[in-house]
Amino acid sequence: MTVHALPASSxxxxxxxxALDPVPLDPASLDGAGRKGRLHGAAVALLRERIVSGAxxxxxxxxxxxxxxxLGISRTPLREAIRTLASEGLVRxxxxxxxxxxxxxxxxxxxxxxxxxxxxxxxxxxACRVGSDAEIAEIRVIHHxxxxxxxxxxxxxxxxxxxxxxxxxVTASHNPVLLELWELLAPRVRRARGLANHxxxxxxxxxxxxxxxxxxLTARDGARLSALMEPxxxxxxxxxxxxxxxxx
Amino acid sequence: MTVHALPASSxxxxxxxxALDPVPLDPASLDGAGRKGRLHGAAVALLRERIVSGAxxxxxxxxxxxxxxxLGISRTPLREAIRTLASEGLVRxxxxxxxxxxxxxxxxxxxxxxxxxxxxxxxxxxACRVGSDAEIAEIRVIHHxxxxxxxxxxxxxxxxxxxxxxxxxVTASHNPVLLELWELLAPRVRRARGLANHxxxxxxxxxxxxxxxxxxLTARDGARLSALMEPxxxxxxxxxxxxxxxxx
DNA sequence: GGCCGCGAGCGTGCATACAAATTCCGCGGG
DNA sequence: CCCGCGGAATTTGTATGCACGCTCGCGGCC
Numbered sequence: 001m002t003v004h005a006l007p008a009s010s011x012x013x014x015x016x017x018x019a020l021d022p023v024p025l026d027p028a029s030l031d032g033a034g035r036k037g038r039l040h041g042a043a044v045a046l047l048r049e050r051i052v053s054g055a056x057x058x059x060x061x062x063x064x065x066x067x068x069x070x071l072g073i074s075r076t077p078l079r080e081a082i083r084t085l086a087s088e089g090l091v092r093x094x095x096x097x098x099x100x101x102x103x104x105x106x107x108x109x110x111x112x113x114x115x116x117x118x119x120x121x122x123x124x125x126x127a128c129r130v131g132s133d134a135e136i137a138e139i140r141v142i143h144h145x146x147x148x149x150x151x152x153x154x155x156x157x158x159x160x161x162x163x164x165x166x167x168x169x170v171t172a173s174h175n176p177v178l179l180e181l182w183e184l185l186a187p188r189v190r191r192a193r194g195l196a197n198h199x200x201x202x203x204x205x206x207x208x209x210x211x212x213x214x215x216x217l218t219a220r221d222g223a224r225l226s227a228l229m230e231p232x233x234x235x236x237x238x239x240x241x242x243x244x245x246x247x248x
Numbered sequence: 249m250t251v252h253a254l255p256a257s258s259x260x261x262x263x264x265x266x267a268l269d270p271v272p273l274d275p276a277s278l279d280g281a282g283r284k285g286r287l288h289g290a291a292v293a294l295l296r297e298r299i300v301s302g303a304x305x306x307x308x309x310x311x312x313x314x315x316x317x318x319l320g321i322s323r324t325p326l327r328e329a330i331r332t333l334a335s336e337g338l339v340r341x342x343x344x345x346x347x348x349x350x351x352x353x354x355x356x357x358x359x360x361x362x363x364x365x366x367x368x369x370x371x372x373x374x375a376c377r378v379g380s381d382a383e384i385a386e387i388r389v390i391h392h393x394x395x396x397x398x399x400x401x402x403x404x405x406x407x408x409x410x411x412x413x414x415x416x417x418v419t420a421s422h423n424p425v426l427l428e429l430w431e432l433l434a435p436r437v438r439r440a441r442g443l444a445n446h447x448x449x450x451x452x453x454x455x456x457x458x459x460x461x462x463x464x465l466t467a468r469d470g471a472r473l474s475a476l477m478e479p480x481x482x483x484x485x486x487x488x489x490x491x492x493x494x495x496x
Numbered sequence: 497g498g499c500c501g502c503g504a505g506c507g508t509g510c511a512t513a514c515a516a517a518t519t520c521c522g523c524g525g526g
Numbered sequence: 527c528c529c530g531c532g533g534a535a536t537t538t539g540t541a542t543g544c545a546c547g548c549t550c551g552c553g554g555c556c
Contacts, residue, residue, distance in 0.1 A: 039540075064508070074541045076324065079508090083328055087335040089428065096508060096547055108424070115425035118370030122362065176356070177363035180337065181429055287510070312538070322511045327538090344517055344538060 039073050043081035051090045051101055052191040062099040088187055106244040109192045113233040116185050121230035123173035128222030131172030139168045143214050150207050155198055196243035287321050291329035299338045299349055300439040310347040336435055354492040357440045361481040364433050369478035371421035376470030379420030387416045391462050398455050403446055444491035
């Protein structure tokens with residue numbers, strides 16, 4: 001797993017000292033997901049993307065001073081950003097010793113997928129009961145768009161729409177707590193997914209499962225949709241397990 | 249809105265100005281649940297207890313300066329504490345407008361109970377599969393202790409053991425993510441429970457359900473235990489709904 | 497030669513000062 | 527009498543300085 005040892009992926013190698021190049025933040029990371037102030041939310045988004053994408057390795061320490069100079073912000077918003085990441089489970093906080101990017105062994109991923117599957121299964125039951133026709137129709141539209149990307153073998157865009165479908169089902173449950181749990185786990189899922197290169201056979205199977213899921217959702221068969229979604233994530237676990245065993 | 253006239257439950261009324269009485273924090277709140285430093289963790293525990301117990305009403309603003317003077321700490325750890333509470337869903341963060349204690353109407357509680365029931369149902373299945381005999385035996389012990397408190401009509405202690413049983417089942421699932429989700433939701437559950445005075449009829453029904461749950465757990469019948477636990481919370485919802493309708 | 501104690505360096509935890517944003521109150525105009 | 531507007535006060539967001547705790551390396555001791 002050759003991840004670059006260079007901690008910063010966004011800073012070009014032109015300026016040797018990041019402190020002399022105080023670009024206040026990458027404006028591209030200024031998405032609407034920021035919670036409070038602009039700096040805090042931007043720092044969360046940037047660091048989260050770095051961890052999820054694997055730009056920083058598990059076990060790496062997040063030193064405040066270093067990140068402050070790199071991002072061009074102060075320690076106060078950075079500390080709050082790190083705390084937010086800790087609540088998402090991406091980093092672990094050691095008392096008086098800072099934050100370390102959490103490990104991601106196979107058992108953790110298995111537990112994560114079980115939990116997400118359970119959340120989605122519960123949301124699926126509710127979505128079939130209380131979801132609006134418009135919401136289900138939108139999911140169907142995204143599904144078909146995703147199928148186009150499947151035949152085109154456009155994996156990144158496929159995964160993006162895939163996530164939107166799953167999120168849409170949880171949203172259709174009209175249960176803000178389930179949605180909150182799902183949003184909390186979503187970054188970790190994206191991170192785990194990056195561990196294994198997507199297996200073509202698994203991709204085909206996942207598409208078939210999605211076809212069945214859409215049918216169950218259209219029929220508003222909550223029990224069937226729930227039974228389909230709960231193992232949906234676990235089915236993909238075998239690929240990750242194989243990759244983890246190859247990597248040691 | 250008449251939020252508590254007495255801001256501090258721990259500060260005796262002897263000193264009119266809390267700023268002149270910088271008791272650094274109530275040592276009783278210095279429990280081990282604190283995450284990082286002592287001040288931050290203690291502030292979290294104290295504020296959380298206040299919200300859960302209803303000492304501060306929904307919709308009340310958490311003004312930083314006021315709480316700082318009252319707790320005798322600075323704004324930095326207090327802000328991190330508020331952020332932790334926000335991640336637990338006890339307060340909501342408004343950009344540039346501070347933190348407000350989240351509302352708790354019936355639909356929110358219903359969503360919360362559905363979510364917690366789903367998490368516990370998933371954990372129940374796993375606990376029956378991978379839980380150790382020692383863990384199940386401990387749950388059985390607590391169950392019997394709880395039954396003693398039931399016949400004694402000792403509601404507070406009963407609820408404490410009740411929570412330990414539910415937590416024990418999630419722990420026995422050996423799934424740290426499910427446990428994390430459960431711990432995240434637990435304060436909100438305790439808070440919602442305080443809304444309604446416990447109904448005797450519901451108490452009897454809950455005890456019968458717990459008897460069935462213990463039987464299913466002892467038999468390691470995951471499907472049955474899961475089917476029992478998922479509606480277990482929702483059954484108690486009717487009492488809260490009645491209380492909410494009485495209160496308007 | 498190996499083990500223990502100790503001090504320097506580093507990094508986090510906390511406190512405080514400054515700045516931006518929002519809200520509320522008062523005033524003038526319609 | 528109601529609405530719009532401007533300024534001051536309050537409150538959050540950010541930056542920075544100080545102090546404690548931890549780690550690690552060196553010197554002394556067994």
